[in-house]
Amino acid sequence: MSTLVADYVVVGGGLTGCVIASRLKQKDPSLTIIVLEAGPNPESKHDVVTPMGGFALQGSELDWQYSTKPNHNTQNRTHTLTAGKTLGGGSILNYGGWSRGDAADYNTWSRLTGYKHWDYAHLLPYFQRTERFDPTEKAPLGLSPRGLDGPMRITSVSGSSHKRRYPLGEPLCNAWAELGVQREAYGCTGRNQGLSEWLENWDNGRRQAAHQAYPLDGVQVLTGTPVARVLFANGVGASITRLPTASETPKVTGVFLQDGREVQAQREVILCAGAIRSPIILMDSGIGPKSHLSIPVVRDIPGVGANMIDHFALFQLFKLKASGKGLALGHPDLNDPAFFLGMPSDYVVNLGLPQDLLEKALEEDGITGAERDALLEPDRCFLELLVLYHPLSAPVPADGTFISTSVMLTLPSSRGTVSNSDDIHETHPVVNPGYFATALDRLALVHGVRRMLQLMLGAKALHPYIEAEVPPPGFSPLHPGSSDTEIEARIRATGVAHYHTTGTCALGSVVDANLRVKGIEGLRVCDGSVLPSPVGGHPQATLYGIAEMAAEVILQEGELD
DSSP states (O other): OOOOEEEEEEOOHHHHHHHHHHHHHHTTTOEEEEEEEEEETTTTTTSSSHHHHHHHHSSSSBBBOOOOBBBBBGBBOOOOOOOBBTTTTHHHHHOOBBBBHHHHEEEEEEEHHHOOSSSHHHHHHHHHHEEEEOOOOOOOOOEEEEEOSSEEEEHHHHHOOOOOOTHHHHHHHHHHHHHHHOOOOOOOSSOOOEEEEEEEEOOOTOOOHHHHHHHTTTTTEEEEOOEEEEGGGGGGTTSSOOOOOOOOOBEEEEEEEESSEEEEEEEEEEESSHHHHHHHHHHHEEETTTTTTSSSOOEOOEEEEEEEOOOEEEEEEEEEGGGGSSSTTTTTGGGOOGGGGGOOEEEEEEOOOOHHHHHHHHHHOOOOOHHHHHHTSSOOOOEEEESSSOOOSSSSSSSSSEEEEEEEEOOOOOBBBBOSSSSSSOOOOOOOOOTOHHHHHHHHHHHHHHHHIIIIIIGGGGGGTTTEEEEOTOOOOTTTTTOHHOOOHHHHHHHHHOOOOBBBBBBBBOOOOSSSSSTTTSSOSSGGOOOSSSSSSBBBHHHHHHHHHHHHHHHHHHOOO
């Protein structure tokens, strides 16, 4: 059986893997690069182009469909986590929302790790490098500029077509104004708080997958090729013929595939397998918490698989009044193709928390020191509220009668874990998500749901259009007067993740400032797992920028601190 060899072996053909492989090859065509993707190439069998076709891909063969352990804080429910198992990864399955976090989110990374190049000012050029905004949609003076020359076209809803004006958009803005939320925010400018127009990376109604925006010309891409573990030099690891000595730094020389083949890396292996798969590959290679590993330990790194972060959320369904028909997709009045150029939404609101509520939660959770100071900074956004003019996956007809909402917790303090199974015959990762475990998460999400209820059912501007919330079977409808206990009970019973899993190979604890695995030579990680703390918004915009920076550091063999 022949052994494949390349300068760089990239494990995972998802978002970050495609960016890194593409940029390395573009900047130095002499490099040999292999991308190993566990899933298939998606184009031949699936509609991965149109918004509605893409929305149907969850649960398909392109989705890892990771199942969690029962979560105590959500009535012992198991949660299924969508993650891209395909060339293009999550860029094939996501809903196309494009939003960076606040500047404070990234500055927190720098403070937590001590790595000064991981603050907002140093990351901003890489965020801009991936973006191609229309110059007419530039940010106002005084705010961080957006990128204009990158490979990824980014547009606002109104900028996608002059015909894409959802009829509820103006009443929605007026309703938010009644609640004291003004349209003063602009996405991707370092400050998210307030009402802003939804940004997305659909290009004239077509998905921009990572491997298309970042071409892989000259890169050897192997799909349907899952990786089992990394290989080490001098007999360390793999079959574990010996363990490293105390003075020895283990060196990674390639990967071992699940089908028994080996792929050698003459320079580096770069794990881009995602926040669930990357820590599993490390642990299966003997890199991880000594207390958990059931195989010989090559390097004891307790942070591997810890610190799992996700954006927990409550989705709700609302029925339109008879006079409101023609306001949601599925109604004949909204059949212009312009309404299907992206996700059926137009405005997003990012909110902070009342100071007294925030301080109460931090006190109850015992959060002190630098972490407390960071969360108490002015204008931190803890919630994203979104109204969608479609029922999405709710079990009701998409006939223009129903709309849905999302209240998403963007700065969760609950943490979960990812680990491999003690059962050698069990190949599925063990995911304990830890959702909704802290006072901060509970108080914040209850507050956000109450604000959504005040908007939909309490604001005069929406009174002519919204009839009531349509609860799940067995529940009473929520309304602005519902108690905190009633809202919290609904969240525990029906709350779900937004599939934004991050944090499990975190910067500072697992990887250094250059994304190298600590104490290991020839191995880096670059995907959502390296985020040390939550980032607001939807993570793809952040991850594209991090991958751009990683490629530059690898090429320059530079040192960040």
